[in-house]
Amino acid sequence: MKTAHELALHLALLLVVPPLLLGVIQRTKAWFAGRSGPPLLQPYFDLWKLLHKGTVYSGTTTWLFQAGPMVSLATALCAGLIVPLGGSSAPLGFSGDVILLVALLGLGRFFTMAAALDTGSSFEGMGASREAAFSAFAEPALLLCLAILCIPARSVSLGAALATLSSLAPGVSHPAYLAAALTLFAVLLAENARIPIDDPNTHLELTMIHEVMVLDHGGPDLAFVLYGSAVKLFVLGALLVHVVVPPPPKGGWEGVALLLCGQLGLAVAVGCVESMTARFRLPRVPQFLVGASVLAGIGLATLLYRGTP
């Protein structure tokens, strides 16, 4: 059972840390480019600024347009309640929550796309169609990854799956987890519109995917979108960090410290990938994601063939 203390810690981590990751990514990219870069806390300042602005809604939009950012933020936060942070159990863990996690990410994406289509802008429609196409390739990869995590635990609960991972002996456990980690990293880049897939900084409509869908949002809505994507990065990052450096079974402060260090390391890694690789041409993106799915499939095959750890 969760104590109030653990719950507060979970919420605090989930609510406070995500924008910091964006700041770390930006600083890493600035370091590569030889700039000094914005302050680490800049995403917080941006969110604060956006929350104090007013919004303008086009007369052609409906409630869907206003619901999009809210639903995407809400689903990201709900997903954050399902994923255990730092070895302790999650506030919303139950049998089958793995499926709910993927469904929540899908729901948030659906509402972002619906809001984009609601504006009637052809560019936003293009962005939505690309997002739909690419996420169709990213979702199987994520599901296969989660299957790799769940099979050793013989449970479809993320809490049980990650606890099994924690209880394994430290060091080399099973090659399937390497496949899972690599696939999760690819999915994380795709889900969060990071560089080999999509460029969060570009403002050339023809090449944008995620950014083009939120072009018409302003003020608090834009803040929700930015915060929601930061939370999504944090949630998927927490999964990845747990797979790469499993925290001790009971969690505690050691688990939280591992999680935070892992997340910061991950943000630096994302920044390095963004600085060192060029964006894929659009036809290459599905290939990359199919490759990730195939890798997860191989991981699954080794798991089933070699036996669970």
Added chain:
Amino acid sequence: MTGYADFILLVVLVLDLYVVATGRLASCVHASAFQGVALALLPLALWAPGHEGRMDPQLLHLALMSLGTLTVKALVIPQLVLRAIREANVRREVEPFVSLHLSVLIAAALVGISFWLASVLVLPIPAPTMLVVPVAFATVLVGFLVLVSRKKAVTQVVGYLMLENGIFIFGQTLVREIPFAVELGILLDLLVGVFVMGIAIHHISRAFDHIDTELLSALKD
């Protein structure tokens, strides 16, 4: 130690897929060089942990074997192929007969087949780790795929290399029982490999003399 061996084998498998998925010639060659590094580490990772503590003459054999593998597969042959690409002015894309998407899916199917094959095949000596046999089959089959599905001579060299890497991995199943025979086999493999490389690269330079870009630049419209 077999945990590390399985990780290395997974890396080999990932590199197999990378070779099939990448569109750049140099990336193919780099990937096969990394595969050479992984294969050089493999005998050390598979080295029987039971012999730890006392100095085993087998260890010296293994160390020499991996050093030889590292030199030839990770340094010499990739350098030769990269030089061939540079000097023959080969265009830097692989030119597949089937699309890259389809190649990845075929390679995935081949990996699936090799896992099935490994589960029905009964070896006289049990494999040192579970993944050795399926990864060996997968590397051989994907090597064949690269051989038959690419137009360029350079990619065919990479295909040969992968084929030979698969045979090397399969040889690891015997390494505990008859290390000397395996060592000889691998050295023979390498010799044949380098031989084939020499012939292939000779062919490449002959074939590409005709489409020298120097001649193309002399064209006027």
